[in-house]
Amino acid sequence: MGKEVRKVHFVVSTHWDREWYESFQGFRVRLVNMFDELLEVMEKDPRFKYFQTDGQSIVLEDYLEIRPERAAKVRALVEEGRLETGPWYVLPDEFLVSGESLIRNIQEGIRVADGFGRSSRAGFVCDIFGHNSQIPQILSGFGIHSFFMWRGMNEKVCSADFRWRSPDGSEVLVHRFGPMWGYCDYDFRVRKANKIDAHPSHEELVQGLIEEVKLLAGRTPAQTLLVFDGGDHIEIEPSTPDLIEEANRHLAADGFQIEFSTLSRFAADIVKEAERITDVVSGELREPGSGVDEQWVIPGVLSSRIDLKMANRDCEDLLCYWAEPFSAIAKRYGLSPCETYLRTAWRFLLQNHPHDSICGCSIEQVHKDMEYRFDQSREIARLVTRDSLRRIAGSVPGEATAARFPVVVANPLTFDRSESIDLTIELPSDCPAYQEFFGFERKPGFRVYDSGGGEIPYQLVHQSLDRTRFIHKVRKFPHAFRRHLVDISLRLDLPALGTRTLWVETVAGPTRHPGKGLATGQSRMENEFLSVEIHGNGTLTIQDLESGMVFSSLLTLEDCADIGDGWYHGVAVNDEVFLSEGSSASISMVHNGPHKATFRVEVSFEVPACFDFSQMVRSGQREILKVTHWITLRQGARRIEVTTEVNNTIRDHRLRVLFPTLLEAGTYLADSPFDVVERPIELRADNYTYKELEVEAKPQYTWTAVSGGHEFSDEDEDYGLAVVSKGLPESAVLDTEDREIALTLLRAFKKAVMTDGCEAGQIQGKHCFNYWIIPFSGRPDAVRLGREGQMLAAGLRSMQVHPLDDRPEERNYPDRFSLLKVQGEALVTSIRANEDGGMTARLYNPTEYPTEVVISSEDLQRARLCDFLDQPFQDLPVSAGSATFSLDGKKILSVLLNR
Numbered sequence: 011m012g013k014e015v016r017k018v019h020f021v022v023s024t025h026w027d028r029e030w031y032e033s034f035q036g037f038r039v040r041l042v043n044m045f046d047e048l049l050e051v052m053e054k055d056p057r058f059k060y061f062q063t064d065g066q067s068i069v070l071e072d073y074l075e076i077r078p079e080r081a082a083k084v085r086a087l088v089e090e091g092r093l094e095t096g097p098w099y100v101l102p103d104e105f106l107v108s109g110e111s112l113i114r115n116i117q118e119g120i121r122v123a124d125g126f127g128r129s130s131r132a133g134f135v136c137d138i139f140g141h142n143s144q145i146p147q148i149l150s151g152f153g154i155h156s157f158f159m160w161r162g163m164n165e166k167v168c169s170a171d172f173r174w175r176s177p178d179g180s181e182v183l184v185h186r187f188g189p190m191w192g193y194c195d196y197d198f199r200v201r202k203a204n205k206i207d208a209h210p211s212h213e214e215l216v217q218g219l220i221e222e223v224k225l226l227a228g229r230t231p232a233q234t235l236l237v238f239d240g241g242d243h244i245e246i247e248p249s250t251p252d253l254i255e256e257a258n259r260h261l262a263a264d265g266f267q268i269e270f271s272t273l274s275r276f277a278a279d280i281v282k283e284a285e286r287i288t289d290v291v292s293g294e295l296r297e298p299g300s301g302v303d304e305q306w307v308i309p310g311v312l313s314s315r316i317d318l319k320m321a322n323r324d325c326e327d328l329l330c331y332w333a334e335p336f337s338a339i340a341k342r343y344g345l346s347p348c349e350t351y352l353r354t355a356w357r358f359l360l361q362n363h364p365h366d367s368i369c370g371c372s373i374e375q376v377h378k379d380m381e382y383r384f385d386q387s388r389e390i391a392r393l394v395t396r397d398s399l400r401r402i403a404g405s406v407p408g409e410a411t412a413a414r415f416p417v418v419v420a421n422p423l424t425f426d427r428s429e430s431i432d433l434t435i436e437l438p439s440d441c442p443a444y445q446e447f448f449g450f451e452r453k454p455g456f457r458v459y460d461s462g463g464g465e466i467p468y469q470l471v472h473q474s475l476d477r478t479r480f481i482h483k484v485r486k487f488p489h490a491f492r493r494h495l496v497d498i499s500l501r502l503d504l505p506a507l508g509t510r511t512l513w514v515e516t517v518a519g520p521t522r523h524p525g526k527g528l529a530t531g532q533s534r535m536e537n538e539f540l541s542v543e544i545h546g547n548g549t550l551t552i553q554d555l556e557s558g559m560v561f562s563s564l565l566t567l568e569d570c571a572d573i574g575d576g577w578y579h580g581v582a583v584n585d586e587v588f589l590s591e592g593s594s595a596s597i598s599m600v601h602n603g604p605h606k607a608t609f610r611v612e613v614s615f616e617v618p619a620c621f622d623f624s625q626m627v628r629s630g631q632r633e634i635l636k637v638t639h640w641i642t643l644r645q646g647a648r649r650i651e652v653t654t655e656v657n658n659t660i661r662d663h664r665l666r667v668l669f670p671t672l673l674e675a676g677t678y679l680a681d682s683p684f685d686v687v688e689r690p691i692e693l694r695a696d697n698y699t700y701k702e703l704e705v706e707a708k709p710q711y712t713w714t715a716v717s718g719g720h721e722f723s724d725e726d727e728d729y730g731l732a733v734v735s736k737g738l739p740e741s742a743v744l745d746t747e748d749r750e751i752a753l754t755l756l757r758a759f760k761k762a763v764m765t766d767g768c769e770a771g772q773i774q775g776k777h778c779f780n781y782w783i784i785p786f787s788g789r790p791d792a793v794r795l796g797r798e799g800q801m802l803a804a805g806l807r808s809m810q811v812h813p814l815d816d817r818p819e820e821r822n823y824p825d826r827f828s829l830l831k832v833q834g835e836a837l838v839t840s841i842r843a844n845e846d847g848g849m850t851a852r853l854y855n856p857t858e859y860p861t862e863v864v865i866s867s868e869d870l871q872r873a874r875l876c877d878f879l880d881q882p883f884q885d886l887p888v889s890a891g892s893a894t895f896s897l898d899g900k901k902i903l904s905v906l907l908n909r
Contacts, residue, residue: 016233017279018223018261019271020254022247023062023240025136025193026069028100030366031764033375037243038072044245045073049083052092057251059270062240063095065134065158067122068361070095089127094272096123096130097154102363104135104142105312105709106319106739108326109683109902110839110852112142113878115360116152118353120879132273133157133182136193136240138365139308140709141295144684147180147902151878156277157182160192162295165303170229171280172289177685177858177900183280183287185236189229191304196222197241212249219257223266231286234279237268294687296709299702306702308369310578312709312740313664313754315370315377317773320737321384322368323803325359327736328391331422331804334842335507336398339829341843343822345401349843355390358383371576373762374770399809405823406511410811412438417512417810421504423800424832424841424851428503430605430644431806432471435514439476439492442518454494455521459513461825466512467523468500469603481814489814499605501645504806507841508828514810525604528643533597535607535643540785542643542650548595548613550641552650554785559720559729561785565652566591566668567637568752569617569660571628575761576771579664579707584627589668590615590637604645611639621662635660649734649798650783656755661772664757669783670748671731675718678743678751679790680710681799684839684902686792686856691716691743706742707754712799714741714751715790728788734798735781755779792856796837830907834863836897844880848872848908858899865905866892872908882906 026041028034052058063069070088074081087093099119102112123129133149133156135141140162149157157174165188174184187193194204200218202208210218219237226235239247247253254268261268280287299306313319333352362380366372403418410416417435421427435456443452452475458466474495480488504510528535533544541553550564567590574580593615601608615635618628635656642651656665677688689708697704717730733741733751740754756777762768782802784795811817832838832853840852855861865873873893874882886893886905897903 013265014233015265015267016227016235018235018237018266018268019276019279020237020250020268021062021240021271021273021276022060022250023064023238024244025240025242026064026066027242027366028068028072028364029376029379030372033373034379038076040243041069041073042076045077048246049080051246051248052087055248055251057270058248060092060094060272061246062273063093064101064240065096065130065132065136066098066101067096067119067126067129068100070126071122085126088123091128094130094274095126096120097133097152098135099360100364101135101138103311103365103368104138104145105140105682106368107322107363107683108330108711108839109144109148110330111326111360111363112148112683113151113852114356115363116148117879118357118360120152130272130274132277134273136160136187139311139369142683142685143294143687144176144902146174146182147176147178147684148878149182150180151902151904153877155182155281157184158187158273159184159295160187161305161307163291163297164300164305165189166301167297168289168291169231170226171232171287172291173287175290175292177293178898183277183284185280187238188303189225190302193238194241196237196239197244201239201247203241203244212252215249215253216256216260219253220260223257223261223268224264227266231288232280232283234276234283236276294682298700298704300700308577309705309707310574310757311369311371311576312707313579313757314576315771315773316738316756317777318368318370318377318380319739321381321388322359322362323737325384325387325391327803328388328395329355329359330840331800332395332807333391333398334840335422335829336402336420337394338841338843338849340398340401342829343402343405345398345405351390351394355387355394358387358390369576371763373765374768377770395807399807400815402509402823403809403811404815404817405821406811406825407821407823410813410815412441412516412813414513414515415811415813417514417808418509419502419504419512419806419808420509421806422507422804423797424507424830424838425797426504426506426831428501429646430499430501432497432499433808435496435498436479436810437494437496437516439494441494441516444518444520454496455517455519457515457517457521458500459515461511461513466500466502467525468498469523469525469605470496471499471601472497481812483814483816499603501605505826505828506831508826511825527602527604528607528645529599529602532599533609535609537643537645537647539648540643540650542641544597544609544611544641546595547591547593548611548639549591550650552783552785554787557729557787559785559787561669561671561731563591564669564783565639566670567613567615568666568668569615569635570664571621572662572664572757572759573621573623574759575763576759577763579705579757580759582621582626582628586618586628588615588617600640606642606644608640608642611641613637613639617660617663619660633659648784652781652783654755654779656777656779658756658758658774658777661758662760665755666752667755669731669733669751669753671716671751672747673716673718673720673729673731673749675716675743675749678714678716679792680708680714680741681712681792681796681856682709683711684854685900691749692745706744707740708742709739710741711739712736712803713795714743714753715795716743716749716751717789730786730788730790732784732786732790732795733781734784734795734802735779736803738779738781753781793835793837796856800837828868830865830867832863832865834897835861836863844906846908848906850876850880851905851907852902853897854902855897855899860896860898862894863897864892864894865907867907869909870907874906876904876906878904880904880906
């Protein structure tokens, strides 16, 4: 019986960072040249059978925008399967974007690829800086069961082919490129592409290919092998068919047969050998680089160019919490704006998600281009939201006059809310006003009523009088007018993912409401659950009034040197770490009423002006870093809201805010796209042996929480502290006795890859950060903290009707309306209108245990589970407008809902 022949798939590709050390346009020049040559070679030499477009379909759009005359040729190659593209639109970072963005990325990638003929189903992300724990489940939702990667694991961990398991049990078969240079291994070992003066001969290329095959044969228990020729921005080797033919003549005796192939073909063959692949890896892949393996996980990108991270989060939140669900509400009433806007906004946003883009580690022009795309995505989402809310408010029954008008308050989240909220009311500049005492200041007079005529008391917070506004009516020029803008706080019950209509009436005379302020002293405030004291150095002491637990020195600022770049926080040997505990702060009471109290705390933090690279020490010149906190406590809230503004005039540094807990804990929890991850506080014991050190800073999406016993407590009880933030993806729990949660606000650095420096990396100027401090008892509640994160991210919006607004003749929008309500231990990430006239809801269970979920919607007739391409596969029972089903622990589900 003859020796079994091992098939070797030879895949030609190129890893196309769309922008990085060159701008998008700079790399596109090379892309066009590369594709011109590729198409010519594939036409002339039919043996050059296949080419892989790096797992992303956007490269075809980029090419054809310059070469539109070649669209038919490209489409024919895709339809024939010779040009394999997708399934991603772009290759994203997996920790710096939301789980919803990851799904939308593949949806758009498949849509674009299918537009050319067909999409690949090979899950390829060869160069991403670590991998999210839920990627196997996300890929499985698209019917993708293979994954090709490199970073986040080392060669010593397992074989080249293994099973990767998500927390819910979903698996993909993984091929890890390697053994040293990953997806560039062939280009470095054989083509010598990393050596500028090396020009291997035909014979040397053949011999190199033979050696590469034999080397790879020892990395896997499978019979099927993969040779991958697809390094960074590498052009094709036209003689590849000749190399394969000659190498096969030499390898036949050793039982190898090389075939020109694609990743999909390799994946189809490796699945047939699944029983041979027994290594299993679970959870996120973030192992630092070790040994001879040249993979680096590059953790510093979590806090590089924090302005970009926050802009990204703004766009994601606007699209998922506002533009999509409220256009679905408007559509329900026949008021929907054009849905193509939403796809356009998503495409602008997704184009900023490649890892070298969103990671903030590229040249300045790249990040300038990103700012433009963020602006377009944000503005489209804002206008779609405004248009939807305006149409909804305009359909409220009743007349709007200058003296009485409706205000529609919107809740974008799928659970009911009852809390103290903030609203801005616009009043006519000639509305009735009153004056206190001897007439020092005018105050517009108005009252707020619910739809039944009941008055709602409010707290006057701020006013800006005689501000210019304008209105635009159909077939009219814009009309400018003057308005008073008045900020108020009031307690309101809001329905899940819906609206409530209030009525505002202008009145003469004082409009005051009784109620004691929450401030209990010149620097103290208290509500039913929490007590807050602000100290002269700008730190806080918080007491949980239910448990008695006290947390002190919260909001301590930590400033250290950063001599790194966009990839790494560079730790200087001669560093000096400064703490704000010895700083001075001015404290002022900004608001004090029954609904909320706010203090402004201005910290003067003296730190080195820069890093002295000539002496490799922090500069002896000291400057004041101005940090201003606005600290708010609301009636009935179990959280402290903080807005921090940093006027960054310091260079070469990292600024973090610390929250000491003094809890006895060995691990902590942080959320991640579609997951909650438990991480050890102590770094790995063998960390000193790694060439890339593990660092304490790790990714979070929204929150980090630590819990445990407390040395000052006599009871055997756990306490906890969580910090929930928006757009701040780097946190840590420090391995000290204080067990501080450390939230990175910014990193300022002067280096950029392949440059002598990049001034934009110093991110000078004002930056504003929002986060909440939440004490709790027991273990962290992942659902509660997830919902707190959603409330912080989404906020609330309102729309009032102006007497001159264009309004429909038929006005039948209800005073209180809920599009959809979700009950159970689940978090909803998306509600959007779909193409069949219904809605698609996406939700996940962040806990390890199954939960019963009830989705309720007026007139709901049919509910079906579907995959991530909205293809249904299972009907759910529906009764009285509600669908009930079980959601397993860590499971992500999409549900089609039809009236």
